[in-house]
Amino acid sequence: MGTSVSIDLGRVAHDLHLPLDKVQRTVELLDDGNTVPFITRYRKDATGGLDEEQIRLIQDAVGKARALAERKQTILKSIESQGKLTAELAQRIQQAPSTKQLEDLYLPYKPKKQSLATQARERGLEPLAREILDADAKAADLNARAADFVNPDRDVNNVAEVLMGVGHLIAERYSERADVRGKLRRIMRSSGQLVSIRVEPSDEDDATDIDLDESAVDVAETELDEDDAGDDASSSEVAAEEHGSDEQDADEPSEEKQPAEAAEQTTEPTDSSGEPSAEAAEPTDGASESNAGESVVSETEAKESGAEPSAGETTVSASLAAESADAIPAFGESSGSLTGPVVKPAKPPKLSKQARAKAAKAAARAAKKLRKRQKLEASFKDYFNFRESIAKIPPHRVLAINRGERVKILRVKIEFDTEQMLAAATEMLIPAEQPHADFLRGCLRDALFRLIVPSLEREARRELTDAAETHAVEVFARNLRKLLLQPPVRGRRVLAMDPGFRSGVKIVTLNEFGNVLAHALIHVIGNDERVAEGRAKLIEFIRTDEIDVVAIGNGTGCRETELMVADVIANELADRELAYVIVNEAGASVYSTSELGREELPDFDATQRGAISIGRRLLDPLSELVKITPANIGVGLYQHDVKAKHLQDSLDAVVESCVNYVGVDVNSASPALLGYVSGLNQLTARRLYQYRREHGPFR
Numbered sequence: 001m002g003t004s005v006s007i008d009l010g011r012v013a014h015d016l017h018l019p020l021d022k023v024q025r026t027v028e029l030l031d032d033g034n035t036v037p038f039i040t041r042y043r044k045d046a047t048g049g050l051d052e053e054q055i056r057l058i059q060d061a062v063g064k065a066r067a068l069a070e071r072k073q074t075i076l077k078s079i080e081s082q083g084k085l086t087a088e089l090a091q092r093i094q095q096a097p098s099t100k101q102l103e104d105l106y107l108p109y110k111p112k113k114q115s116l117a118t119q120a121r122e123r124g125l126e127p128l129a130r131e132i133l134d135a136d137a138k139a140a141d142l143n144a145r146a147a148d149f150v151n152p153d154r155d156v157n158n159v160a161e162v163l164m165g166v167g168h169l170i171a172e173r174y175s176e177r178a179d180v181r182g183k184l185r186r187i188m189r190s191s192g193q194l195v196s197i198r199v200e201p202s203d204e205d206d207a208t209d210i211d212l213d214e215s216a217v218d219v220a221e222t223e224l225d226e227d228d229a230g231d232d233a234s235s236s237e238v239a240a241e242e243h244g245s246d247e248q249d250a251d252e253p254s255e256e257k258q259p260a261e262a263a264e265q266t267t268e269p270t271d272s273s274g275e276p277s278a279e280a281a282e283p284t285d286g287a288s289e290s291n292a293g294e295s296v297v298s299e300t301e302a303k304e305s306g307a308e309p310s311a312g313e314t315t316v317s318a319s320l321a322a323e324s325a326d327a328i329p330a331f332g333e334s335s336g337s338l339t340g341p342v343v344k345p346a347k348p349p350k351l352s353k354q355a356r357a358k359a360a361k362a363a364a365r366a367a368k369k370l371r372k373r374q375k376l377e378a379s380f381k382d383y384f385n386f387r388e389s390i391a392k393i394p395p396h397r398v399l400a401i402n403r404g405e406r407v408k409i410l411r412v413k414i415e416f417d418t419e420q421m422l423a424a425a426t427e428m429l430i431p432a433e434q435p436h437a438d439f440l441r442g443c444l445r446d447a448l449f450r451l452i453v454p455s456l457e458r459e460a461r462r463e464l465t466d467a468a469e470t471h472a473v474e475v476f477a478r479n480l481r482k483l484l485l486q487p488p489v490r491g492r493r494v495l496a497m498d499p500g501f502r503s504g505v506k507i508v509t510l511n512e513f514g515n516v517l518a519h520a521l522i523h524v525i526g527n528d529e530r531v532a533e534g535r536a537k538l539i540e541f542i543r544t545d546e547i548d549v550v551a552i553g554n555g556t557g558c559r560e561t562e563l564m565v566a567d568v569i570a571n572e573l574a575d576r577e578l579a580y581v582i583v584n585e586a587g588a589s590v591y592s593t594s595e596l597g598r599e600e601l602p603d604f605d606a607t608q609r610g611a612i613s614i615g616r617r618l619l620d621p622l623s624e625l626v627k628i629t630p631a632n633i634g635v636g637l638y639q640h641d642v643k644a645k646h647l648q649d650s651l652d653a654v655v656e657s658c659v660n661y662v663g664v665d666v667n668s669a670s671p672a673l674l675g676y677v678s679g680l681n682q683l684t685a686r687r688l689y690q691y692r693r694e695h696g697p698f699r
């Protein structure tokens with residue numbers, strides 16, 4: 001049964017409230033390779049005057065419709081290869097309006113991994129499952145009928161195992177019903193609440209108890225800071241490092257920590273009375289919590305598997321208990337009467353220098369890790385006991401909770417009305433006259449809480465995240481457009497300042513076209529002599545190059561730099577028409593170290609290129625900001641938490657739109673700017689730039 005699937009442009013036009021003929025002509029133009037800005041400006045006659053936003057909506061909707069059609073085609077081929085495709089099923093698949101409904105229809109035919117139901121099917125229990133669901137008279141006496149399927153050769157040894165396997169098959173059948181999943185999905189959306197709680201730190205998060213000099217720990221911390229100097233480039237990288245270190249410490253202690261822990265156990269000092277110290281006699285809180293957790297897990301596993309402790313384990317435990325009881329002296333009886341004269345133990349040898357260094361480094365690592373965790377916990381404290389309806393929770397909270405979960409500060413789940421879901425599923429699946437209703441209700445409960453609910457919960461989390469990411473990208477695109485289209489400062493000479501404390505303030509003077517006139521390094525804090533020199537240099541540059549405006553980056557040291565500039569303008573330069581402005585320097589450091597930055601400004605180092613970029617942003621924001629990856633401009637909502645491709649595609653579209661809206665000067669535009677012009681790509685833009693450099697400006 002060969003079946004092809006095509007997209008329905010009529011549905012696209014209906015959803016977008018646009019005429020079908022305009023949508024069809026726009027899709028044809030897009031398929032021919034025309035860009036959205038080009039169609040908007042030069043093909044108005046074909047599109048009927050559609051604006052850029054409407055054309056982009058058509059582009060997105062058609063892309064999604066084609067992806068859905070491709071998925072339908074794949075599913076039809078898969079089911080047809082199994083010989084299970086019927087005309088009715090093919091029609092339902094072709095008419096599925098969304099990916100979720102399509103996947104629900106495909107679920108019963110989807111190739112399955114090894115599961116409890118597949119094991120039961122391999123053991124030949126499926127006929128009995130069908131008899132129970134069909135209320136067949138053969139299965140009127142369920143236990144007697146189940147006995148017919150006992151087969152030790154197939155690892156089915158008794159009636160209980162038969163009924164368990166049949167229950168797994170029926171649970172799978174229930175979980176694959178598309179109508180049931182749709183009903184339960186609606187209940188979850190209406191009653192579901194996103195809940196987050198604090199994750200308690202593990203035992204390994206506590207600092208080590210070994211007695212060490214504070215100076216040794218400080219030295220070790222300094223070494224760790226030097227080792228990890230490159231690990232804190234961004235907040236997201238810190239979170240990722242924290243996440244990774246948590247996993248390593250919780251699952252497998254590092255080799256450096258093991259010697260330290262061994263030394264701690266073997267060198268615990270004793271007091272003069274010969275009795276163990278309190279720390280040695282009593283386990284730490286962390287150890288007791290760990291043991292308690294292990295015992296709970298072991299007990300739960302034992303209950304789930306139905307296993308009893310082995311006789312050997314019981315005997316060993318009893319003998320250990322007896323020995324412990326014998327070792328305790330009776331009330332009023334001294335320990336000496338049992339053990340003889342007390343011998344003062346020899347003082348254990350001191351730790352070697354190497355062992356103490358390793359222990360100090362382990363303690364420093366634990367302390368540093370604890371500080372990082374405390375900093376993260378302070379960021380997420382609002383979500384330690386949080387719940388909100390999934391129908392109303394705003395996107396920024398979803399992204400914040402996701403980040404907290406990713407760095408192991410929060411534990412997240414969705415709570416919902418389980419009784420309502422169970423009642424609705426029972427009404428749909430189990431008829432009142434079903435003779436095996438009690439057995440089927442147990443199967444349904446298993447299907448609901450083992451198969452359906454976890455799947456729907458993952459789906460709901462994914463929907464929340466996708467919606468939040470879409471909102472974040474829209475916010476980023478809106479902010480980026482405003483930033484790119486801010487008016488330039490034409491015909492002014494600019495002194496650009498990249499503030500800094502330790503490395504000083506980098507200053508660069510630029511002419512009206514953004515070319516560098518002079519550069520220097522000054523200081524705005526420190527001893528009076530150095531500050532006075534910097535002040536004099538600033539005044540000299542402004543007077544010599546006839547500066548009209550001062551551009552100050554908004555980084556570290558911005559306020560101190562601003563105070564000096566304002567004071568200079570009010571006093572020494574009161575006779576000049578001079579102003580200053582604070583410029584957003586986000587991404588300037590990225591540009592200064594990029595290949596494009598090195599190519600454009602080969603005679604300047606990275607710090608000077610950053611200052612030049614700040615000044616040029618004031619002269620022509622669009623031309624300068626297109627050189628920077630949009631995600632690094634820093635005007636978005638959780639831009640490091642959204643899918644990189646989704647963000648990049650959206651922001652590239654915004655930059656393309658802005659460049660074509662404003663236009664470019666072909667004789668002064670950079671290759672990065674020319675590459676966004678409709679009809680050009682990076683290669684042709686580079687060739688235009690090279691031709692201009694070799695032959696002069698275009699006429």
